[in-house]
Amino acid sequence: METYSQPSRTFALSTFAIDAEEFPGLVVGEHVLDLRGHWPSVDAVLREWDRAEPVLVELANSSDHPWIALSDLAVRAPLRPRQVIQSGANYRTHVVDLAVAHRDDLTTPEAVAAARAEVGAMMDERAAKGTPYLFTGLPSAVAGPYDDLVLPGYSDRNDWELELAVVIGRPAFRITREEALDHVAGYTICNDVTSRDLVFRKDMKEIGTDWFRSKNAPGFLPLGPFLVPARFVGDPGDLQVTLTVNGEVMQDESTKDMLFDVAALVSAASQIVRLEPGDLVLTGSPAGNGIAFGRFLRDGDVMEGTITGLGTQRIVCRSEA
Template identity: 40%
Template sequence: MELLRLGELGEEIPAVRHNGITRDLRSLTADIDGAFLASDGVTRVRESIETLPVLEGADELRVGAPIARPSAVLCIGMNYAAHAAESGSAPPEVPVLFFKHPNTVVGPNDDVALPPGSAKLDWEVELGVVISKRASYLTSPEQAWDHIAGFVTSQDLSERTWQLEESGGQWSKGKCGPSFNPLGPSLVPVSELADPNALRLWSTVNGEPRQDSTTADLIFDVATIVWHLSQYLTLEPGDLVNTGTPEGVALSGRFPYLAVGDVVEIGIEGLGQQKQRII
């Protein structure tokens, strides 16, 4: 079972795909958002899935981000040792946190506009975690699982000049350009994945391989990240947590940065893949 939002931007229809059939969720909810997740929406969908109407023409609809605009997009930096090394940094001893503006979240196959003045646009495939229930001062990483709705394929596009040279010491200037967080295609509930800490994730540019790793190489795993963040802030239902990217980005110096006309593809085992054209 996977949750989707299908249709034009701002008019997405909440849907569920199960056993190859896409069904309309509008009888259960107006959208896949924090309120839906907090009201145990995933369980309600699972219990009624066979009685939901088929969404006719679903395969012809644009795929939107699988969650409506979150109240926060929280990101963990340098969470793969090899990526920290290619960035010129030692592996962090505690999770490194930065933020993306919520309006960076777009559909998985939407075009990405190269911002004016950008010369160092970089790709980053990441495992995204979607919060289901308010999380504050959790007592252990194990408790975090009660606050996670599921997982998504997430793209943390980054403008490296803005991030590193014009940042003033913070990273978010380089992370918040319009469409800098393609998300989806679907939200896969926790129960549908055997082990989110052992998923292959990869990226290509114009068909050429870039990143190829596994979430088993995360320095801080999913539960640890959510528990750790809850000690400093309150996570809300529908919030998105990006867990970091593996080695193989342009920042390494091994590959050119993105330019108009380039096509970026990313994917995560069990969560689906994305394709963006740089315009």
């Protein structure tokens, strides 16, 4: 360990490991402070966020503690959520792209343009008068920001969906949109991987989407690397979401393209379920998914995903043995 002087006021949280022993850590620059003298886990920090945040500010601005070099630590998923609320069809361009990709009757550029205009108008109407499309994911799908992703052998159409993830810091039940951001502790990165060929049930089309099969394989929710407090993120409606595959930029979109902003999503989720500290609300995927390019994840692919101010996760894909 080393003495780390003059830490920045900006900090983040995550879960780290030394010799497989996990602990919560306060991240300041390239150094980490072990928080086990205060809390046993990041989840425990979030359960008392109102008391914890000023303590974290004080710790981040003190040099009287033994700091550990970030490079000496393994980085785990920053937290283990109790609930994962996911948002579908929440980016205008993404929805338009998907609608066109799923149609095989668009044989001319004019037909594609007309279809895009039609779907775009529908999304504008939905944003003005509709409500978010929310569903649940399984916490068991959460993985670390640098873990390998094992591509399940039952699908060859596994796709990336880098998303801004909202971390709840105060209980929220049937709150208004105006109240919603007061219940947010911070933000992190999530790649909501999807098996595209399992989204729709072929045996009973009336059922519609099957998110259980298409989104919940082990490792399908890489999370992190850091949980950044809301005070350091600025406007969550003006962040850049960027994902590359083998160095090629696939997603590069602003959260400005969201149909329903963070406050609207958190409020809508709270109308149905009681949100608790540590719960995640995913905000949906921007455009640039593999299905739009006819290009899906393969063995050896490397995904790197970053969102303004939240760090970068790096996931290597492996075929299922």
